[in-house]
Amino acid sequence: MKSRxxxxxxxxxxxxxxxxxxxxxxxxxxxxxxxGRRRAFDVMLRGRADSLMxxxxxxxxxxxxxxVDPTELSLPSEDAYAVATPAGHxxxxxxxxxxxxxxxxxxxxxxxxxxxxxxxxxxxxxxTPGMRVIDREEKTGALRIPVTVLYAAPTAxxxxxxxxxxxxxxxxxxxxxxxxxxALVWLLRRWLAPLHELAERASHVSVQxxxxxxPEAALHTRELEPMASSIQxxxxxxxxxxxxxxxxxxxxxxxxxxSIAVLKSSLQLLSLRQRTAEEYESGxxxxxxxxxRMEELTERMLALARLEEAPSKxxxxxxxxxxxxxxxxxxxxxxxxxxVLLGTAVQDxxxxxxxxxxxxxxxxxxxxxxLQHSAGGSHVMASxxxxxxxxxxxxxxxGEGILAEALPHVFDRFYRAxxxxxxxxxxxxxxxxxxxxxxxxxxxxxxxxSIPGTGTRVRVILPASTTNKDIFSDA
Amino acid sequence: MRVLIVEDEVRxxxxxxxxxxxxxxxxxxxxxxxxxxxxxxxxxxxxxxxLDLMLPGLDGMGIVRQVxxxxxxxPILVLTARSEREKVVELLNAGADDYLTKPFDLGxxxxxxxxxxxRGKGVAHPLITFGRLRVNTIEQTVRCADLLxxxxxxxxxxFEYLIFRPRAIVSKRELxxxxxxxxxxxxxxxxxxxxSNLRKKLRAMGEEATVETIRGRGYRLFAxxxxx
Numbered sequence: 001m002k003s004r005x006x007x008x009x010x011x012x013x014x015x016x017x018x019x020x021x022x023x024x025x026x027x028x029x030x031x032x033x034x035x036g037r038r039r040a041f042d043v044m045l046r047g048r049a050d051s052l053m054x055x056x057x058x059x060x061x062x063x064x065x066x067x068v069d070p071t072e073l074s075l076p077s078e079d080a081y082a083v084a085t086p087a088g089h090x091x092x093x094x095x096x097x098x099x100x101x102x103x104x105x106x107x108x109x110x111x112x113x114x115x116x117x118x119x120x121x122x123x124x125x126x127x128t129p130g131m132r133v134i135d136r137e138e139k140t141g142a143l144r145i146p147v148t149v150l151y152a153a154p155t156a157x158x159x160x161x162x163x164x165x166x167x168x169x170x171x172x173x174x175x176x177x178x179x180x181x182x183a184l185v186w187l188l189r190r191w192l193a194p195l196h197e198l199a200e201r202a203s204h205v206s207v208q209x210x211x212x213x214x215p216e217a218a219l220h221t222r223e224l225e226p227m228a229s230s231i232q233x234x235x236x237x238x239x240x241x242x243x244x245x246x247x248x249x250x251x252x253x254x255x256x257x258x259s260i261a262v263l264k265s266s267l268q269l270l271s272l273r274q275r276t277a278e279e280y281e282s283g284x285x286x287x288x289x290x291x292x293r294m295e296e297l298t299e300r301m302l303a304l305a306r307l308e309e310a311p312s313k314x315x316x317x318x319x320x321x322x323x324x325x326x327x328x329x330x331x332x333x334x335x336x337x338x339x340v341l342l343g344t345a346v347q348d349x350x351x352x353x354x355x356x357x358x359x360x361x362x363x364x365x366x367x368x369x370x371l372q373h374s375a376g377g378s379h380v381m382a383s384x385x386x387x388x389x390x391x392x393x394x395x396x397x398x399g400e401g402i403l404a405e406a407l408p409h410v411f412d413r414f415y416r417a418x419x420x421x422x423x424x425x426x427x428x429x430x431x432x433x434x435x436x437x438x439x440x441x442x443x444x445x446x447x448x449x450s451i452p453g454t455g456t457r458v459r460v461i462l463p464a465s466t467t468n469k470d471i472f473s474d475a
Numbered sequence: 476m477r478v479l480i481v482e483d484e485v486r487x488x489x490x491x492x493x494x495x496x497x498x499x500x501x502x503x504x505x506x507x508x509x510x511x512x513x514x515x516x517x518x519x520x521x522x523x524x525x526l527d528l529m530l531p532g533l534d535g536m537g538i539v540r541q542v543x544x545x546x547x548x549x550p551i552l553v554l555t556a557r558s559e560r561e562k563v564v565e566l567l568n569a570g571a572d573d574y575l576t577k578p579f580d581l582g583x584x585x586x587x588x589x590x591x592x593x594r595g596k597g598v599a600h601p602l603i604t605f606g607r608l609r610v611n612t613i614e615q616t617v618r619c620a621d622l623l624x625x626x627x628x629x630x631x632x633x634f635e636y637l638i639f640r641p642r643a644i645v646s647k648r649e650l651x652x653x654x655x656x657x658x659x660x661x662x663x664x665x666x667x668x669x670x671s672n673l674r675k676k677l678r679a680m681g682e683e684a685t686v687e688t689i690r691g692r693g694y695r696l697f698a699x700x701x702x703x
Contacts, residue, residue, distance in 0.1 A: 250557075254529065257556040258484050261577035265490035268581035272494055290486065406531075 006195070007188050015181050022173040029169055033162040038124075041158060042113055045126040049151040052081055056091065056132045056147055068092025080118065081151040086129075091147065101125075101152060115155070125152035194218045198228055210239035244308070251414045252301050259294040263287060300430045303361070304413065307437035316355045317465035320363075320391055321346035321384045323356070327363040328382055331371065339376035342367070345383040350391045351465040353442045362438045363393070365431040366458050370397035373456065386464070393460040401452035410448060411436045435460070476592055476632070477502040477520050477653045481512030481538060482527040482554065487577075491525065494581055495588065499615065500628045502656040509533025516542050520652040521549050522592050528555035528566070528574075536569055543570035550591035554579065589613070596639035603638050606684050606698045608677075610638050619680040629654070630673045633666070637686060637696040646693035670694060 051073050068083045068091050075081070075094075080101050082093035090102065098118045104125060115124050127150045134143040194217035205212050212235045214228035270283040328344045335342040352359070363382070370380040378398040385392045402410060409415045414429040432448075435458075439446040444462035478501050482488040485507055492503040504521075506512035509530040516524055516538060524542065526535035533541075535553050542549065553566055556577040563574055572591055575584055589612060593601065603610045609618045615631055617624040626634065632654050637645060647666050655662050674686050684698035 254556040257577045258487070261556070261579060262484060262486040262490070264578045265487055265494075265581050269490045269494050272498060272581065286486070 007192055010188055010192075011181070011184055014184055015177070018177050018180060022170075022177055025173060026166060026170050029166045030162050033165050034158065037158050037162055041124060041153070041155070042126070045113070045124065045151055045153060046128070048075060048079065048153070049081075049126050049128050049149045051075075052083060052149050052151055053128075053130045053132065053147070056083055056130075056145075056149075057134070076153065079151065079153045080123065080125075081149070084148050084150070086146050086148060101150065104150060104152075116152070118152075122155045123152040124155045125150060194221045194224055198224055202231060205235060210235055210242070212236075248305065248308075248413065255297055255301070255414055256294070259290065259297060262290050263294070266290060297430075300434070304430050304434050304437060307358070307434055307441060315353075317351045317353050318356050318359045320350045320352050320354075320359060320393060320462070321348060323359040324363050324367075324382050324384050324393065327360060327367060331364065331367050334368065335371050335380070338371055338374065340371050340374045341377075341379045342371065343379060343381050345381065347384055347386045350384045350386050352391050352444075352462040353465040354438065354462070358438045358441070362435050362460065365435050366393070366395040366460070369431055369458075370395050370399070370456070373397055373399035373401075375399060378455075389464055391462045391464050393462065394457065396455065396457040398455040401454055401456055402448070402450040403452055407448065407450055411446070476522040476636070477504070477656065478588065479504050479506070479512070479515055479521045479524045481506045481509065481516075481524070481530065481535070483507050483530050484527070487527075487554075490581070491584065494585060498585055499589065500632050501588075502654055504656050509535070509538060513538050513541055516547075516549075517545070518652075519547065519549075522595060522653055523588055524549055524551045525588070526551060526553050526571075528553055528557065528562070535571075536566060539566065539569045539571050548595070550595040552584075552587060552591055593639075598639060605638055605641050605696065606682075608638070608682060608684055610635060619677070619682045622680060624676055624680055624682075626673065626676060627669075629665075629669050630676070633669055634673055634686075634696075637694065641696045644689055644693045644695045650694070 055068050055073050080094045082101055083091045100118050111127055113126050130147050130149050132145045132147055197215040198218040201215055212232055214232050218224040218228040266287050324344055324346055367382055374380055374397045381396045383394045411432050413433040436446050439460050446460045448458050450456040478495055480488050480491055488505045492505055495501040495503050504515055506515050509532040513533055526538055528535040539551055551571045553571045553574040601612045607620045650666055670686055677685055687695050687697040
């Protein structure tokens with residue numbers, strides 16, 4: 001579709017409106033002027049007809065005839081006139097009297113003012129009955145002679161005069177139109193500048209350059225401010241999510257490459273030279289463990305990627321207390337193996353808006369972490385507490401703790417506080433990142449307090465769910 | 476030769492260490508974090524350091540900077556799973572000698588390690604000649620006038636270490652430090668025996684060049700009529 005300029009359309013619209021106004025004004029002015037002039041013209045016609053009446057005089061003959069002698073009147077030569085008796089006898093007419101004029105004289109309907117044409121010339125005429133009283137001394141009484149006077153004058157000059165009179169206003173109007181057009185172009189350009197600037201700024205945004213700072217002018221324009229700030233917000237959000245995705249891809253690639261490096265070097269080490277059957281066997285076992293770890297890593301990465309997506313709209317809710325107890329039961333063998341005492345303290349109806357799967361991942365990651373970092377004989381406590389509007393999950397161990405410099409990073413993806421240990425224990429450094437994602441997904445938060453040598457306490461605050469749909473039952 | 480491996484992925488470190496020990500008879504020390512790696516690197520026993528770039532705590536780049544800031548010119552090979560150009564450039568500019576991206580080829584890694592060690596000793600060619608003696612550092616053999624000198628792995632390593640710096644006096648402690656890993660103290664009394672065997676084997680080949688013992692100072696590879 002052809003693109004259209006908003007500026008041009010606005011200018012064209014306003015100019016068109018102005019032009020129409022000017023045209024209407026001119027038309028009204030001309031009409032008004034014409035009206036006035038026509039009235040004056042009519043008065044003039046009547047005056048001339050009256051003076052023509054005056055020119056009707058005694059013919060000085062015995063038949064009491066009258067005659068018209070207009071020679072004493074100075075009537076314009078282009079005017080046409082005729083004087084007739086009611087019987088239709090033409091007493092006199094202008095030198096230029098035409099058949100149309102005489103026809104109009106005879107027509108009984110045309111009384112008063114009327115327009116007609118002689119040839120291609122427009123005339124306006126008055127037809128007026130009159131009475132000529134001729135006072136004759138030799139006879140008794142005055143002689144009353146009824147006559148019909150028809151007087152016509154061309155109207156062409158009327159139109160010209162009216163246009164001439166209005167033309168000044170028309171010229172002024174045209175000039176004003178031109179001036180306002182110029183002013184309008186300048187003003188519209190100025191006023192629309194924030195829009196142009198915003199469009200310009202927005203056009204520079206690309207996949208490579210996310211930076212978008214809305215122009216000041218756009219932010220101070222009431223109509224543009226919502227658009228500018230929403231573009232800014234949208235881009236910032238997109239960039240953030242893009243960055244997160246990129247970071248995740250980078251981290252994932254790093255982890256996978258490392259895993260592959262382990263596998264590859266293990267296999268190449270085996271093939272460096274001829275080895276005994278036992279060596280091959282243990283080598284294959286090692287490679288199998290490596291493969292298993294790689295598989296787990298991939299699964300956890302995918303789980304984390306799912307968790308870090310937009311929050312789900314599902315209305316699921318789960319009783320966190322039941323989940324904690326179920327998970328603790330399941331992990332009891334691990335605790336026994338490590339000779340750690342695992343205890344739970346829960347309250348009833350601790351509903352949170354989590355899916356059962358997510359709740360289980362959250363609880364098992366936290367409890368397993370605590371178990372793995374606990375020395376034999378120590379306690380691990382998992383508790384759920386109901387407070388107003390929130391449910392607090394707390395997992396506490398008395399293990400070696402986390403060093404202060406590592407503490408801010410424990411929720412980072414792929415971060416391992418103790419590299420060698422957790423690598424060997426199979427962690428990919430995703431457990432706490434997953435817990436954080438789960439907590440934040442339902443509007444909660446997670447915090448960790450740790451004192452090296454004393455222990456670690458993880459506290460997850462989740463908003464209490466109001467829905468009563470029973471997803472999990474410990475029956 | 477003694478190599479330091481700083482790598483948090485213990486399996487990788489183990490695989491490389493095994494390959495270096497088995498194939499070339501190198502002594503290898505491993506550290507699984509940057510801080511330990513930096514401490515070990517400061518001891519100055521190493522003929523090469525193999526660092527992972529991403530390490531918990533101090534990273535590979537940090538160790539490279541520390542090592543170079545000390546004026547230590549030990550060759551450094553960096554392993555990285557990241558292959559961003561800027562990072563590699565930064566790494567080489569910080570003083571690393573070479574880098575390999577994971578997943579690497581173990582054979583290539585070994586070849587690079589050997590090449591870097593040679594370079595670190597100022598030798599470009601894998602074949603080193605000293606008079607009639609020719610050492611092939613790839614095959615790990617010593618020939619005297621085209622005849623193979625039958626050396627044990629330890630004797631070869633002592634000889635190789637000495638021939639990289641002919642006519643220079645190398646202390647027994649230095650030999651121990653560079654040929655054995657952190658447990659080298661346990662081997663302190665075997666060096667004399669190995670040197671003595673080496674000397675006998677060279678003499679048996681009719682070779683004039685020999686490993687001299689300079690009392691109280693160490694050993695040196697010496698030829699009476701100054702060859703080369």
